[in-house]
Amino acid sequence: MxxxxxxxLTEYWPALLAGLQMTxxxxxxxxxxxxxxxVAGALAKTSRFRxxxxxxxxYVEWIRNTPLLIQILFIYFxxxxxxxxxxxxxxVFALSFFSGAYITEIIRAGIQSIxxxxxxxxxxxxxxxxxxxxxxxxPQAVRRILPPLAGQFITLIKDSSLISVIAVSDLTxxxxxxxxxxxxxxxxxxxxxxxxxxxxxxxxxxxxxLEYRLAKSD
Amino acid sequence: MDWLRKVAxxxxxxxxxxxxxxxxxxxxxxxxxxxxxxxxKLVVGTASGYYPFEMVDKKNELVGFDVDIAKxxxxxxxxxxxxxxxxxxxxxxxxxxxxxxxxxxxxxxxxKRKEAVDFTDPYFISGQALLINKSIPNVKxxxxxxxxxxxxxxxxxxxxxxxxxxxxxxxxxxxxxxSALAGLELLNGKAQAVVHETPWVAIYQRMNPDKTYAxxxxxxxxxxxxxVPKGNPELVTWLNAFLKKYxxxxxxxxxxxxxxxxxxxxxNVPPKK
Numbered sequence: 001m002x003x004x005x006x007x008x009l010t011e012y013w014p015a016l017l018a019g020l021q022m023t024x025x026x027x028x029x030x031x032x033x034x035x036x037x038x039v040a041g042a043l044a045k046t047s048r049f050r051x052x053x054x055x056x057x058x059y060v061e062w063i064r065n066t067p068l069l070i071q072i073l074f075i076y077f078x079x080x081x082x083x084x085x086x087x088x089x090x091x092v093f094a095l096s097f098f099s100g101a102y103i104t105e106i107i108r109a110g111i112q113s114i115x116x117x118x119x120x121x122x123x124x125x126x127x128x129x130x131x132x133x134x135x136x137x138x139p140q141a142v143r144r145i146l147p148p149l150a151g152q153f154i155t156l157i158k159d160s161s162l163i164s165v166i167a168v169s170d171l172t173x174x175x176x177x178x179x180x181x182x183x184x185x186x187x188x189x190x191x192x193x194x195x196x197x198x199x200x201x202x203x204x205x206x207x208x209x210l211e212y213r214l215a216k217s218d
Numbered sequence: 219m220d221w222l223r224k225v226a227x228x229x230x231x232x233x234x235x236x237x238x239x240x241x242x243x244x245x246x247x248x249x250x251x252x253x254x255x256x257x258x259k260l261v262v263g264t265a266s267g268y269y270p271f272e273m274v275d276k277k278n279e280l281v282g283f284d285v286d287i288a289k290x291x292x293x294x295x296x297x298x299x300x301x302x303x304x305x306x307x308x309x310x311x312x313x314x315x316x317x318x319x320x321x322x323x324x325x326x327x328x329x330k331r332k333e334a335v336d337f338t339d340p341y342f343i344s345g346q347a348l349l350i351n352k353s354i355p356n357v358k359x360x361x362x363x364x365x366x367x368x369x370x371x372x373x374x375x376x377x378x379x380x381x382x383x384x385x386x387x388x389x390x391x392x393x394x395x396x397s398a399l400a401g402l403e404l405l406n407g408k409a410q411a412v413v414h415e416t417p418w419v420a421i422y423q424r425m426n427p428d429k430t431y432a433x434x435x436x437x438x439x440x441x442x443x444x445x446v447p448k449g450n451p452e453l454v455t456w457l458n459a460f461l462k463k464y465x466x467x468x469x470x471x472x473x474x475x476x477x478x479x480x481x482x483x484x485x486n487v488p489p490k491k
Contacts, residue, residue, distance in 0.1 A: 167371075179307070183310050
């Protein structure tokens with residue numbers, strides 16, 4: 001006879017909040033570094049140099065065609081045989097590396113969607129390649145890629161739940177802990193789903209407002 | 219703002235539906251012996267990795283002391299057997315969700331667990347021991363390991379987890395899905411010790427003599443039992459009768475000698491699984 005008992009959530013509320021904090025922390029860091037990697041990757045993919053393009057291609061294909069869980073286990077336990085990475089560092093590294101590949105593709109598509117004329121006009125005005133990219137092309141590309149970029153950030157928040165397997169005290173890890181001590185699988189996992197929903201929804205809502213404000217400049 | 223109203227409506231409907239469903243407490247599943255025999259199959263939940271109770275051999279088959287007992291139960295019932303391998307922490311939820319008929323996974327009988335499931339009489343007595351990384355020599359007791367920078371790795375949801383969390387005040391206890399990952403953490407030097415029951419510690423140490431040593435004297439006493447869903451006293455009685463017969467006919471002693479004493483299975487089981 002399974003009787004529902006949501007009181008277990010109030011009992012473990014502090015632990016859940018701590019887990020939520022960790023998830024937010026890891027997600028924010030990974031979004032930040034992942035975006036940096038994505039920009040670098042996109043620039044590499046659209047560069048004149050064959051070597052850079054090949055490097056970026058390899059990076060993207062490797063990451064996109066292997067499961068994130070395997071990547072996390074590899075970075076923490078696999079590479080851990082050779083040098084020591086703390087679970088936090090390994091998580092942020094794995095998540096950044098992972099999302100970086102997808103963000104590379106998103107930004108690359110965004111860059112390539114901007115008419116070549118923009119770059120040419122910028123160059124003819126005397127800007128360098130770098131200035132044309134960062135002052136003219138990328139700003140315009142950003143508005144176009146906000147929806148898929150937001151999607152990637154949301155995916156990252158949800159995917160961060162995998163770091164629980166290397167014992168990072170994120171929301172999922174805390175939840176597993178509570179379930180093993182209280183055996184209230186239904187109540188706890190339902191609550192965790194709501195937590196992740198609120199996080200992801202808040203993010204997608206902010207990005208939508210950002211899109212709206214950028215669109216007003218049209 | 220009408221999208222906000224839509225979202226609120228969806229949430230409201232979801233919670234109401236959950237509340238209504240929750241009103242129906244789950245029917246006590248008829249999982250007694252008759253039901254299992256009718257099904258023709260005994261579904262056993264276990265968590266591979268607790269040497270030598272349940273492990274995976276080189277042919278990728280589940281073997282071990284618990285596995286033999288489970289097979290004996292199925293034979294006695296006259297049904298087929300199906301094993302489902304979960305992470306240890308998922309076993310009791312699986313039992314509650316009627317995914318499996320019983321759990322035999324070196325699981326200790328505890329009061330907290332008895333609130334969620336029913337247990338047979340104990341079929342084995344064990345205790346927690348310590349597996350230590352050789353980089354920390356001369357550890358004699360728990361106090362030697364209870365230092366602020368030390369990490370103790372355990373398998374999540376086990377009594378080792380609960381014991382370690384209770385006993386270590388300064389060291390950090392890290393919980394992993396399965397003793398294999400906890401052991402790996404130790405081998406990589408990220409954990410200084412693993413807490414687990416004596417049989418596992420002894421075997422794992424023998425598999426990794428260059429990196430580990432063990433303190434095998436148990437510092438707790440654990441009764442291992444078979445877990446069944448709550449509300450099936452008939453099944454518990456049947457299983458207790460089976461266990462008694464298993465001991466009286468000498469099957470138990472034979473299995474014990476095979477898995478714990480002579481260990482002819484050693485070559486067939488790859489390490490760290």
